[in-house]
Amino acid sequence: MDWAAVITILAGFLALTACIALGAGFIPAMTVLFVVTASAFGRRAFLADAGIGFALATLTYLLFSKLLALSLPRGPLEHLIG
Amino acid sequence: MDSFYDLLQGFYTALTPAKLLYASLGVLLGTAVGVLPGIGPAVTVALLLPVTFKLDPSGSLIMFAGIYYGAMYGGSTTAILINTPGESASMATSLEGSLMAKSGRAGPALATAAIGSFIAGTIATAGIAFLAPWMVKLALMFGPEDYFALMVLAFITVSATFGESPLRGLISLFLGLALGLMGIDKLTGQSRLTFGLPELLDGVEVTTLAVGLFAIGEALYVVSQHRSAGSLVPLKGSLWMTKDDWKRSWKPWLRGTFFGFPIGALPAGGAEIPTFLSYSTEKKLSKHPEEWGTTGAIEGVAGPEAANNASVAGTLVPLLSLGLPTSATAAILLAAFQQFGLNPGPLLFAENAPLVWTLIASLFIANVMLVILNLPLVGLWVQLLKIPTPWLYAGILMFAAMGSIATKGSVAELLMLIAFGIIGFLMRLHDYPVAPMVVGLILGPMAESQLRRALQISVGDPLVLVQSPIAVVFLLIAAVALLAPFLISTKKFAQNED
Numbered sequence: 175m176d177w178a179a180v181i182t183i184l185a186g187f188l189a190l191t192a193c194i195a196l197g198a199g200f201i202p203a204m205t206v207l208f209v210v211t212a213s214a215f216g217r218r219a220f221l222a223d224a225g226i227g228f229a230l231a232t233l234t235y236l237l238f239s240k241l242l243a244l245s246l247p248r249g250p251l252e253h254l255i256g
Numbered sequence: 257m258d259s260f261y262d263l264l265q266g267f268y269t270a271l272t273p274a275k276l277l278y279a280s281l282g283v284l285l286g287t288a289v290g291v292l293p294g295i296g297p298a299v300t301v302a303l304l305l306p307v308t309f310k311l312d313p314s315g316s317l318i319m320f321a322g323i324y325y326g327a328m329y330g331g332s333t334t335a336i337l338i339n340t341p342g343e344s345a346s347m348a349t350s351l352e353g354s355l356m357a358k359s360g361r362a363g364p365a366l367a368t369a370a371i372g373s374f375i376a377g378t379i380a381t382a383g384i385a386f387l388a389p390w391m392v393k394l395a396l397m398f399g400p401e402d403y404f405a406l407m408v409l410a411f412i413t414v415s416a417t418f419g420e421s422p423l424r425g426l427i428s429l430f431l432g433l434a435l436g437l438m439g440i441d442k443l444t445g446q447s448r449l450t451f452g453l454p455e456l457l458d459g460v461e462v463t464t465l466a467v468g469l470f471a472i473g474e475a476l477y478v479v480s481q482h483r484s485a486g487s488l489v490p491l492k493g494s495l496w497m498t499k500d501d502w503k504r505s506w507k508p509w510l511r512g513t514f515f516g517f518p519i520g521a522l523p524a525g526g527a528e529i530p531t532f533l534s535y536s537t538e539k540k541l542s543k544h545p546e547e548w549g550t551t552g553a554i555e556g557v558a559g560p561e562a563a564n565n566a567s568v569a570g571t572l573v574p575l576l577s578l579g580l581p582t583s584a585t586a587a588i589l590l591a592a593f594q595q596f597g598l599n600p601g602p603l604l605f606a607e608n609a610p611l612v613w614t615l616i617a618s619l620f621i622a623n624v625m626l627v628i629l630n631l632p633l634v635g636l637w638v639q640l641l642k643i644p645t646p647w648l649y650a651g652i653l654m655f656a657a658m659g660s661i662a663t664k665g666s667v668a669e670l671l672m673l674i675a676f677g678i679i680g681f682l683m684r685l686h687d688y689p690v691a692p693m694v695v696g697l698i699l700g701p702m703a704e705s706q707l708r709r710a711l712q713i714s715v716g717d718p719l720v721l722v723q724s725p726i727a728v729v730f731l732l733i734a735a736v737a738l739l740a741p742f743l744i745s746t747k748k749f750a751q752n753e754d
Contacts, residue, residue: 177480180480187670190657191670204654209650214646217647242310246662247661
């Protein structure tokens with residue numbers, strides 16, 4: 175029973191919530207969640223994971239906000255890509 | 257023959273290029289998400305609900321039909337290739353399916369699952385088209401007290417009758433019922449169980465609960481146990497079924513369908529029973545007993561897979577004609593309807609019949625799409641299973657959070673999602689079923705409003721609940737269904753597994 179890993183994932187979710195609450199926007203929030211979750215599963219290549227998470231989050235954002243016209247939380251970064 | 261013309265009209269609406277595109281997109285998305293280990297059809301549908309937000313009702317329902325069937329097929333792919341069934345209904349499939357995959361016959365196993373699902377789905381959808389209007393006629397005779405009794409019956413069968421432990425199922429159900437009380441009372445405008453927090457006035461979203469309990473709970477469970485997602489059996493050998501495979505598959509397909517559909521269509525819920533019934537029947541009838549439990553028998557994949565699909569399609573009968581969800585997936589589908597202000601039930605058939613028939617027609621279309629798209633694409637889905645576990649779950653959690661953010665986007669919603677994730681994890685850890693909780697959340701308020709309507713008509717006399725013969729019959733069946741698991745051991749099914 176690995177409680178540390180469980181708590182890490184929950185911390186990742188809280189960090190995501192904080193990002194949204196503080197107006198950091200969708201993409202940074204999702205990137206944080208991705209990196210923290212991957213680390214809970216034993217990944218240690220944080221930079222590489224951050225890159226993957228960022229790419230995935232940006233792709234998701236573009237897909238859902240542009241193509242499907244859903245309103246997702248926007249921070250500085252999201253305003254930049256329009 | 258009225259319903260035949262209605263169905264043709266439904267096909268007419270569903271067979272436009274745009275709608276066909278939605279259907280194929282739904283099948284692809286549904287399979288892609290459903291194939292991920294630990295993600296069953298209910299979560300797949302919940303996760304993909306935001307995708308359909310901006311479509312018109314008919315387009316969205318058509319896409320849903322695709323997502324629904326895609327998710328089911330994705331689940332059986334996972335069950336066969338890595339022996340981790342996403343939900344209890346694909347357990348029977350994974351028994352023989354994973355053995356077939358290990359002995360190099362993954363291709364035929366996947367093919368018989370896909371074609372079996374197609375045949376079962378087609379027959380069962382035809383069953384819906386014939387049975388649902390008839391059920392609607394029956395439902396029009398129901399008073400509120402009869403509806404309430406029917407819902408009590410559904411509560412019992414979903415939680416107590418078919419699970420491992422009736423008590424745990426009931427506890428889970430009542431947690432869901434309690435959550436269902438939260439928010440503004442529709443009749444009096446009073447806020448209930450909101451603890452003075454304005455964020456809770458809207459109540460709990462079914463999708464938030466389902467994604468939290470299933471997806472996040474599962475991720476927390478996997479990480480806590482240090483399990484990897486299971487080892488993938490490489491696809492080798494022919495992908496196609498031989499003549500002998502066909503000969504051995506067609507009867508199990510049909511038998512599975514006839515186990516699955518009636519059990520699914522009864523407001524009883526649970527695809528486990530028909531899948532294991534089919535499994536043990538095929539095992540008894542098999543001419544190749546030496547393959548069972550060793551190299552894997554194709555009948556053991558064909559039968560349960562057909563039974564699973566037929567029973568899931570069967571649950572659409574009570575959902576569409578009575579508005580009664582009897583599985584977690586049906587509960588989410590009901591939430592999808594409600595998102596458009598549509599309430600499934602006899603009234604929907606009366607007021608918006610074209611939409612219902614479009615949905616039924618799209619189920620047929622989605623089924624065809626599934627076979628056309630997924631047989632050739634199976635190599636692609638296998639690639640998805642090769643994603644390393646950390647990235648896989650990080651991605652799943654991203655989409656889980658995405659759903660909540662897109663629905664409401666409020667911090668309160670995200671905090672609720674986290675809380676449900678923790679609850680789901682603890683329930684999983686201590687062997688509590690989570691599906692009754694999801695059904696309780698959505699069916700609870702419906703049962704409450706029927707109960708109050710009945711009591712209003714009788715001016716508060718509770719005897720009205722047992723004065724209608726229909727209600728009495730339902731309540732008696734419910735009593736039997738509650739007591740049955742204590743009298744008959746359900747372990748019989750478990751013993752048949754090997």
